Amino acid sequence: MERKAKGLENDNLPTLRRGDQSNAVTLLQQQLATAGFALNLTSHGHFDISTAVAVADFQASRGLSVDGICGPHTWTALQEAGWTLGDRNLMNTKPMLRGDDVAELQLRLGSLGFDAGRVDGIFGPNTASALQEFQLNSGLTANAICTKNTVISLKRISARVSPTTVAVVRERVKLQRTPHKLTNKHIMVVFSKTLAAVAGELCSSLRRAEAVVNEMCDLSELESADQANILKVDVCLDLRIADTKECRIAYFATEGFVSPGGQRLADILEQRLSATLGFEGTGLQGMRLPILRHTRMTAVQCLIGPFGLIQARLSPVARAIEGSLALWTTKPT
Template sequence: MSSPQRTALPGPEAKRADVAARLAKLGFRVEDGCEEIEGAIKAFQLSRGIPETGECDLITWRTIVEAGFTFGDRVLYLRSPSFRGDDVAWLQERLGNLGFDPGRVDGIFGPRTRDALQDFQTNVALPADGICGGATVDELRRVFGRSSEHIHGVLERQDLHVRRKPLTEASIAVLGSLPLEQQAELLAQRLRARGARAVAITDTDQSRLAVIANTRQLDLVTYFDFSTFGLQVAYYSGFRYTSPAGMLLAQMVSTGLEGLRLPVPVSLRGMTLPILRETRMPAVSIAIDHPHHWLILGPEVVEAVAGSIERFLVDPGQEPQDAMGSIPN
């Protein structure tokens, strides 16, 4: 997988005005004053499934930049670093609803998106060059026959019905924020004790961890981090697309954690965190709001997560709810 596009943050003096202008263009009201822009940033973060810190950190800044691209604004093609943005997501949704599988809708123009685009171009008698511009843009907007379901979501659902794997045959990466190395290693140990091939890796950069995960033959990924409130269990959901496998895994993990009756609230939500967006296998993020809570509750959380992972691999046994999205107008 290509590394994420490195969009630099503006300088301190220009940053506030630039962020305010971009948010206003996206429909988020911004007035003068720190509290007002913090509120607008939080509203944007909530709408995009990233942590609502109210600060324009690197993930938030990149997401704001990506949100500014509308389909047809630029020519899209496979390159390194990959094109990222709402225009790419629109292309992926459109292709998938027409029956051409670009993989999950993640707003990243990778090889599977290029291949699906070439299939579409061949189908409508256009040069199959994998470049989305000009005539291809017009044809994608014009063509009829769109489905209410994305083909990749359908394939993921079908895979859930046939997915059966004993833990002794599973390969799992336990990833985490750097301060949670001990907790990540503990889960890896618990999974290895159950017979799985499990490795723990921590890093400050979620995208680097996603690259590592994608280079291995993994059955699933878990990620440990800190949340803004309580204990949050998250799966990939973004650009009006939700990963059915990721959602089901997160539902099973959340159910296991709720059974512990912990002194912190447990919530389940779809997010576009890089670790969920950029990995290519079922992934779940488990985040607790304070280092002290991780220290005290960590062993219980780890044991419950290990059991949920085993249940997911051996017999999913259920359908995830509200896992499909529709194409934007």
């Protein structure tokens, strides 16, 4: 049996925040230190300000929402950060293997022209296929299992990893070949109840433009991503409310892969929503949020607020989003 990364099992670990004191906090502090995030502790096992700062810094480095609270997504990221390529055999399993070792494998394969798909750190069918193709070309046993021998061969050939992978090129070409209009474009809109009115008006406008629309209310990011993948939508748009004055638009980006469609759509949304809300946005962010990482299509998350402002400008906000999607379809990359 393979070990868990650094002994971490996140299924039953609690959400931790400043002021907590427990063995789980000790484990968190150990994991942060192992990941290279320095702590100036007042005491081990106490979630002090140093721990909160280290958690926030780790979250920022992993493309997560930064709040200094260690919840399920942060625990998962800590677990994945504990793996380096060669620590374990990698193969297509259920559930799929995840970790920084998988991401490095995808990056190295993609930089050599073997399309492992997005560099998302999830070992799925695309990664298995690219690995097997590499093994065939390298005279290795072509079993789609990444063993130490495969890692040695891969590192020898890809001593210098390209900053981008072939998956970026192929995704851009795929988008350019799609019809450049809203008609029949399959769009999933994810939203919380607080944004139901905006989402409702937006979806009505999209349907009038003859787009195919699915609405998902109050699902988790992972649940939303699963639904988007099952439905095979063209675009997944996640609308979130911010407590403060904010307009942050996020798209999927990690080392070796930036979603070309997501980045383009996010850029249009940021410009139009900022103008509609009447203040300069907090900018575009390439992130690895679950809704962006787990979807297999163009996906963008819009964090806008506060609620009172959105309510006051409900129709203009909906029109700005619909207009952004319409413009994006004419030039998706």
